[in-house]
Amino acid sequence: MTDTPVDQMSFEQAMKELEAVVSQLERGDVxxxxxxxxxxxxxxxxxxxxxxxxxxxxxxxxxTLDGDGTPTGTKPVEGM
Incomplete structure (x- = not known):
């Protein structure tokens, strides 16, 4: 386990640590x-x-995509 607060972790960091936690719990040696x-x-x-x-x-x-399927930009997403 790291000391990094969960809310400051990237997806990749959180997933890696979650996998380590699950592995420890599955082993049952804690x-x-x-x-x-x-x-x-x-x-x-x-x-x-x-x-x-x-x-x-x-x-x-x-x-958003134009008629040819090319991205033309993004629409604002509510809450972002």
């Missing part, structure tokens, strides 16, 4: 208290990944 801490961190990491994916999907959905 104490109960540490398992709870890992689970809580994993839940935050999962939410961060979901939020970042949603934000990326909204950006992609906002790209």
């Amino acid at each position: 104490a109960l208290d540490q398992s709870i801490t890992l689970y809580e961190r994993g839940a935050l990491l999962k939410k961060r990944c979901e939020d970042e994916l949603k934000r990326a999907e909204e950006k992609v959905a906002a790209i």
Whole structure:
């Protein structure tokens, strides 16, 4: 686990750490208290990944194309 606050992580950082957390929990070789801490961190990491994916999907959905399929710009996405 890193000391980086979850809300400051990129999608890639959060996903990498989430994979490490899941791996530790699956091995089952950590104490109960540490398992709870890992689970809580994993839940935050999962939410961060979901939020970042949603934000990326909204950006992609906002790209406008001209008649030839060429991107012409983006439309503002509500809340962004």
